[in-house]
Amino acid sequence: MNFELNEEQQMLADTVERLVRNTYGFEQREGFYQSPQGYSPDFWRQLSELGITSVPIATDYEGFGGTGVENMLVMKELGRGLCLEPYLHSQVYAAGLIQQLGSLEQRQQILPSVASGEQLLAVADEEAGTHFHPEASECTAVPCERGWRLSGHKRVVIGGELAHTILVTARMSDGDGVSLFLLDPAAEGVSRTGYPCIDGPKACDLELSGVYVEADALIGPAGKAGPALAYQRGRALAAQCAEALGSMEEAFRLTLEYLKTRQQFGSPIGRFQALQHRMAEMRGELELARSMTILAACVADDPDSSERSRRLAAAKFVVARASELIAEQSIQLHGGIGMTWEYSLAHHAKRLVMLTHQFGDDDFHLGQYSALLELPRQASRQVA
């Protein structure tokens, strides 16, 4: 066991940290948020020039071939800076799906331009009734001459407004599992409604009205995308834990600093023992979240197993709980100032809470973990 980063990993962490610090001050971020694109194309270009956009993608496709650990290092800094770019959804999740399910030709065609940052991807896997269960998709894929026609309504596609290609889940017939298709959002029959999410990044809804896609738009075997979706959601949530960790560290730092400077009743409020204990509690949860983020990063790329699934569910559960606690308490300990739009703390709080609304919240993962709970032999026999 070894918790040290190697030299290359340390360099990667430092590079991203520096870039975010220099280009993603809170005021600049507000500017990116208010801009029509809703993110910083310039920052994205810099990520690309430094090779950061290629980190999660395999070397075979001009990527850097990073593991969960490298993803963690990048995402933690993007979280600290409250970055608005769809790195997680495009580079980690969508690219991961293509890497796992795509044919050699699809991989070679798509992934190099994703690695270079030229092409943005998004995944449309949530609908009105899915609620973290993409395998319950009700969108339909009806075979037609030389392809399929896709219909249905996709909700909250993060990064979908910017994406050049969107991966869409759909079902070919009722009894089947889900399939995954590549969709050009400019195709006829697609209507996109874009909006910001309450924590900043842009997303969109997609209305698909019999959209024609070619036969080779199908990624992976028909009706069998479920396991890959689950596996890649695991990789994504590991990276997302790191994003939350970066944001938690920053929210905690800001709060600690505030407790030392804000004066009430003739002393810094950090002198009040009630607040000291609250901070100590938060520090404890933060430490657990850090450990689980590392655990998630280290198992994210392991072969699928119930042990991997359990650990990832546990990581998201612990991180989601810590995120909500630190978000709520950071605001509380700031008093009124913690609720203001013009202070970054409030935006960290929003990000931390809303991260629990993607890739499953604490309840979802509590359910996942419970279902996989290891039981003594006798007990498992009884259940069976």
Added chain:
Amino acid sequence: MDIHFTPEELAFRSEVRAFLEQNLPADIAGKVRLGRRLSKEDHQRWQKILNKQGWYAVNWPVEYGGTGWSVVQKHIFDEECAAAGAPRLVAFGVNMVAPVIIRFGTPAQKEFYLPRILSSEDWWCQGYSEPGAGSDLASLKTRAERDGDFYVVNGQKTWTTLGQHANRIFCLVRTDPAAKKQEGISFLLIDMDTPGITVRPIITLDGEHEVNEVFFDNVRVPVENLVGEENKGWTCAKYLLTHERTGQAGIGLSKAALAHLKDIASAETVAGRPLIDDPLFRARIAEVEMRLMAVEMSTLRILAATRDGGVPGAESSLLKIQGSEIRQAISGLMRKALGPNALPFLEPELEPDFGGEPLYRDYSASPASQYFNLRKLSIYGGSNEIQKNIIAKQVLEL
């Protein structure tokens, strides 16, 4: 011992229900239920309807236009109003400054201000907090210096709720900088149109303009606008705070929110199944409902103890903590119930006059915003930490 309402109380409840059914405008109730923002006009419309019925100044003595209701009647009224989707009354005029004027004001002040509050002609805001004086309110610095028949006011107030709608502000100002903290403070009524006042919006994390900064630059306030004695404003402030805290458990609001949460959980589906059938989520709802039941019983017990005209003491601090935590917990479950659909930030759908098609459902735009907005419940009106300090000191004598 009998926890049931008396026949008279039940009859009163029916009367309130019937009134609400006939008089509460459906458009306003709809906005409240869906968590949309309310306009100034929405609030005033409802205030005028209540006033016409004689039910606006519920807490005033009868001779000034109050109802003379018992504490139980007031509780029933609050609860029925919340259940019907009536807007929560903006307290600053009718339930904050008015009791202070009634208790400490001159006959001329009563005669001038009270009718204008009843008629909704005046909209009041509360100028207590300052950038440097939050929990430690008594450290406030806004100065009022006597100059002939005027006070000249200089300084800054902040977090002034709905100050953008107000034509009047009641302020705590320092009139004797040499005196001990609490002793040099006075309670002043100020016309917002007086030259030298600037109101600047503060946007909160949910994108809403609800609070403001108010700047005073050589603002001349007639001496007759002083309430009570000079340098005795802290007495008024404390009197007002007990009134402010009494209503803060928000039982009726929590019940209404809980009903709305059940609606949402029944309408939302998870992998094709109604969320309300998910045992874990259902248990989470059950848990807050049980706690709410306990807080309601406690509220009723404490109210009953004050039936003879007493003001609830430090017990109101207990209720404020419990009540605010429950409302926050319900708001948390409400956003959770939406899963990914809580993410879109659709400001137009939150506006009072939104009449279009919602992106998703009519109930989906507000829960996340509301959840963040309601963080304020444990911060204002004396933060929950300050309430715990009061309990430790006054109840536990630690």
